[in-house]
Amino acid sequence: MTDYALSEHKRDPGRWEALFKELQREIIFGTLRPRERLVEDEIIARLDATRHAVRRAFAELERVGLVIRMPNRGVQVRDYTLVEVEELYEIREILEARAARRMSLPAPKRLLEELGSIAEAHARASREERYLDIFLLNNEFHEKLYGHCGNGLLAEAIKSYTFASHPIRSRGFPDAELRRLAVEEHRQILDALAGGDADALAKLCVAHIQRPKDYYLRANRMLAQSATP
Structure with missing residues (x-):
């Protein structure tokens, strides 16, 4: 972990979990639609989150199958055939x-x-x-x-x-x-x-x-x- 990320984590303990739950809710109820890209900077600004929290939330969303990482396209909401x-x-x-x-x-x-x-x-x-x-x-x-x-x-x-x-x-x-x-x-x-x-x-x-x-x-x-x- 870099010094910058560590300082963010100390400044904002547990915030990633709240952010994960909010993004999960938005995906589940269609505010964030299938195949929509999740852009770090936009989420940081919209939800007043830290970059560390956003990345941790993305990782958890990926773990539970709600988003996928696309080569050269970042993270996007998962869509099922x-x-x-x-x-x-x-x-x-x-x-x-x-x-x-x-x-x-x-x-x-x-x-x-x-x-x-x-x-x-x-x-x-x-x-x-x-x-x-x-x-x-x-x-x-x-x-x-x-x-x-x-x-x-x-x-x-x-x-x-x-x-x-x-x-x-x-x-x-x-x-x-x-x-x-x-x-x-x-x-x-x-x-x-x-x-x-x-x-x-x-x-x-x-x-x-x-x-x-x-x-x-x-x-x-x-x-x-x-x-x-």
């Missing part, structure tokens, strides 16, 4: 089904209560169209759910691939029917956790992630068709 979306969700299906089948059922009462509380908060956020809260609470629900699988590395892998699909999942938040179904599916997952059928739980978990993916694919196919002369 339709094939890549299918491949990403195939991996998620495999991981999440495996985690569900590993779970000890019926789930402990305390876990069911904690997940139920999160699900209710998520349902309220959905009714009130608080999209950022929907996003955060949904993440919290699934992280706690898969934390019950008994394999920390598997739970962490699920979290990583879920991060990578954030821009895909968030595309459907404005759709009221998609939100309603997500709320209902959370309740079904809770019911399955309280029962003893791991295969049924696995099928629910896999089905739950299909709707946002399908919504994203339909929207992109329609966009491609409308752009065709």
Whole structure:
């Protein structure tokens, strides 16, 4: 680390984490669009950040799959081809089904209560169209759910691939029917956790992630068709 970077770090401890969360939010909700370049100087000026913080935030965004580094073009918001979306969700299906089948059922009462509380908060956020809260609470629900699988590395892998699909999942938040179904599916997952059928739980978990993916694919196919002369 250079003396300059070290002095920035001391002057601005932890700022990169707040900056990472803000840029993540902007990517997820479309303020920063797919393939858009992230220019250090512009972000420094717009968000009153240090260069050290921007570079650390970029590194974290790259780690979770939200941006990529392009040769001679710097950092840009990641865009997925339709094939890549299918491949990403195939991996998620495999991981999440495996985690569900590993779970000890019926789930402990305390876990069911904690997940139920999160699900209710998520349902309220959905009714009130608080999209950022929907996003955060949904993440919290699934992280706690898969934390019950008994394999920390598997739970962490699920979290990583879920991060990578954030821009895909968030595309459907404005759709009221998609939100309603997500709320209902959370309740079904809770019911399955309280029962003893791991295969049924696995099928629910896999089905739950299909709707946002399908919504994203339909929207992109329609966009491609409308752009065709």
